[in-house]
Amino acid sequence: MSLQPVSFSKGRAHLPRLSTPYIPGRRDPRFWTNDEIDIVRRYYPTGGAAACLAHLPAHRTKSGVYVQAGKLGLTAKVGGGPKVRIETPPDFDETLKDAWSELDGKQRGAVNRLAERLGVPRWWLSQRARKLGLTMPHKKQPPWTAAEDALMAKVPLHNPDRCAEIFREHGFRRSPTAIMVRAKRIGLSRRFNEGFSARQAARILGFDDKTMTAYCISGELKASKRNGNRLPQQGGSRWIITPADLRRFVIDQLERIDFRKVDKFELVHLLTMVTDRETDIPSR
DNA sequence: CCGTACCGCGTTTTCCCGAC
DNA sequence: GTCGGGAAAACGCGGTACGG
Structure with missing residues (x-):
C-alpha cells in the first residue's frame, strides 16, 4: 500500500470574514463583568x-x-407583605370537598373561579385542597408503543412541531411536548441523528478530524454531505457518515486504526448496534 | 520532507433554566 | 406553554508544530 498525498484545497474563492477580528482584552458586553x-x-x-x-x-x-x-444563590426580600389570616366558616372544608369533586380539571381557570366564588385567595384554596387530600383527575398519557419509540429515532427532535406532524402522519397522536419529554426520558439526543459528522467519526476511531476528512474526500470512507446554511467561511456543509459505512471502514481499514486511541465504548457500540436496514438509523 | 496532530477561528445549533 | 438570555457544544478547516 502506498500513501498518496491528499490536497485539502477545494479551489474556493477567498471570502472576507464576516465578523470583526478578535481583539485581546476586549469582551462582548453581553458577558457579565x-x-x-x-x-x-x-x-x-x-x-x-x-x-x-x-x-x-x-x-x-x-x-x-x-x-x-x-x-x-441569592434571594430577594422584596414583595410579599403582612401576613393575612384567611377567615372561613366552620363548614368550609365540607363545601370545598363538594365543590372540588364537581370541578372540571380540563377547563382552564376552574380553580380560579372556584376561589372567587368561595371568597378566598386562589393560592390558599389550592393549598387547603392539598391538605385535605383533594385531587384533580388528570388524563394519563397512554403508554408508548414500540412502534412509536421506533419512530422517535427518525423524527427531527430539534423541531418539536414537525415531530408531532410526523407522528400524526403515521397515525399517532402525541403533542410536541409529549415527544420532547419522551426523548429526554429514553435518552435520545435531540441533535442531528442521521449519521456521524467527520469530527464525531474521527473521535470514535482516534483519528484527527482532518485525517477523517481526507478519507471522506478520497472516497475510502463513503460519506455524503448534509445540506445546511453553513457558510464557506465555516468550511461549507457538513459530512454525514452513516453507522454502516463507518463500520465497513473499520473492518476494511483495521490496520490503520490505533486501538490505544479509539473511544472503546463508542466503537463497540458502533460495531454491535442493530440498525434499521433501510434507514441505517440505530433502533433502540 | 512528508504525513499527521494540535490549536484556534467564526459561526450555528443545542441545551438549560427562570420568568411570564 | 412559551419566550428569551446565556453559554456550551459542535462543526470543518486554515495554519503550523512535530515526529519519524
Whole structure:
C-alpha cells in the first residue's frame, strides 16, 4: 500500500470574514463583568432585580439579573407583605370537598373561579385542597408503543412541531411536548441523528478530524454531505457518515486504526448496534 | 520532507433554566 | 406553554508544530 498525498484545497474563492477580528482584552458586553456581578450581589438581596437594574448598564435586563442572582444563590426580600389570616366558616372544608369533586380539571381557570366564588385567595384554596387530600383527575398519557419509540429515532427532535406532524402522519397522536419529554426520558439526543459528522467519526476511531476528512474526500470512507446554511467561511456543509459505512471502514481499514486511541465504548457500540436496514438509523 | 496532530477561528445549533 | 438570555457544544478547516 502506498500513501498518496491528499490536497485539502477545494479551489474556493477567498471570502472576507464576516465578523470583526478578535481583539485581546476586549469582551462582548453581553458577558457579565465582575463589577456587574458585584452590583447584583450587593443590591439584589434587599432591593431585588429593580434595584440592580438601576445600578447596571442599560443593556442589562431583568431576566439577566435573575440568572446572575440564581447563579450566586441569592434571594430577594422584596414583595410579599403582612401576613393575612384567611377567615372561613366552620363548614368550609365540607363545601370545598363538594365543590372540588364537581370541578372540571380540563377547563382552564376552574380553580380560579372556584376561589372567587368561595371568597378566598386562589393560592390558599389550592393549598387547603392539598391538605385535605383533594385531587384533580388528570388524563394519563397512554403508554408508548414500540412502534412509536421506533419512530422517535427518525423524527427531527430539534423541531418539536414537525415531530408531532410526523407522528400524526403515521397515525399517532402525541403533542410536541409529549415527544420532547419522551426523548429526554429514553435518552435520545435531540441533535442531528442521521449519521456521524467527520469530527464525531474521527473521535470514535482516534483519528484527527482532518485525517477523517481526507478519507471522506478520497472516497475510502463513503460519506455524503448534509445540506445546511453553513457558510464557506465555516468550511461549507457538513459530512454525514452513516453507522454502516463507518463500520465497513473499520473492518476494511483495521490496520490503520490505533486501538490505544479509539473511544472503546463508542466503537463497540458502533460495531454491535442493530440498525434499521433501510434507514441505517440505530433502533433502540 | 512528508504525513499527521494540535490549536484556534467564526459561526450555528443545542441545551438549560427562570420568568411570564 | 412559551419566550428569551446565556453559554456550551459542535462543526470543518486554515495554519503550523512535530515526529519519524
